[in-house]
């Protein structure tokens with residue numbers, strides 16, 4: 001799956017006639033022949049604009065190099081400068097081919113937001129299993145086993161004394177597990193975590209985690225120790241999706257309220273592009289399907305949603321038409337370190353113009 005540093009590298013690259021290609025390669029749904037047919041169709045649409053060496057490079061990739069294991073492929077090619085990036089993704093991508101002076105990143109940024117990574121911790125009184133998950137795949141995992149606690153009762157121990165010993169041992173194991181989890185999440189750089197276990201263990205375990213980590217718990221689920229990885233992937237994915245949707249809803253509301261009150265919010269494409277160029281955006285929210293034409297200033301890069309004769313920022317008079325100003329907004333956001341939230345469904349965001357921003361100041 002795509003990493004943040006990959007995106008940052010892609011938006012920092014500029015060239016001449018860079019070809020970007022997105023292709024679904026989900027062989028559980030389509031035959032390889034059908035995928036190749038779609039590929040040729042899309043390459044056909046850009047063959048006036050693109051250089052043949054890039055088209056050939058892409059054909060060669062699908063003919064001889066690609067293992068067809070991913071469900072989607074994203075390629076960027078500018079052979080004239082020796083630039084070539086290929087990503088095989090565990091999720092399908094919307095098909096498309098583009099030629100521009102830089103990589104077309106919008107769909108990839110949306111995927112990266114949707115399939116962000118998270119940690120899952122399965123804990124019980126004896127052991128803890130930890131996973132780093134992204135895009136339905138386990139990127140890293142670890143396990144720590146504590147002291148065995150279901151030992152036979154020692155001679156002469158009363159039932160209550162035995163129970164105290166068991167509970168004490170379990171608490172010690174959970175405490176050690178909490179330390180392991182702190183280390184794991186730190187080394188894997190997981191911002192969000194989901195915790196699974198029995199209800200009693202979950203409550204006790206959460207209390208043992210440091211405060212900063214407690215705040216990063218996206219959810220919990222009840223699960224047995226021997227639960228298989230497929231089940232863990234599915235259930236944690238459901239929780240993450242739910243949490244993401246809730247958070248998006250809150251952000252949309254915050255943005256709209258702030259914009260209405262003249263506070264730290266902006267709505268609509270024109271205002272969002274303006275704030276982005278000013279460098280005032282903290283989070284940009286955008287409907288996944290949104291695209292709109294615009295005009296980009298050749299001297300300062302400002303993108304206007306309207307057809308204006310002069311650049312609002314530098315007064316430059318060379319305003320080039322661009323097919324999709326939203327792509328520019330997403331590109332600028334990634335380039336300037338603004339978080340992009342891709343929203344699949346939201347009536348209020350749609351009514352606010354499909355795009356908006358929460359501002360820094």
Ligand SMILES: [Zn+2]
Nearest residue numbers: 297300311314
């Ligand atoms: Zn300008």
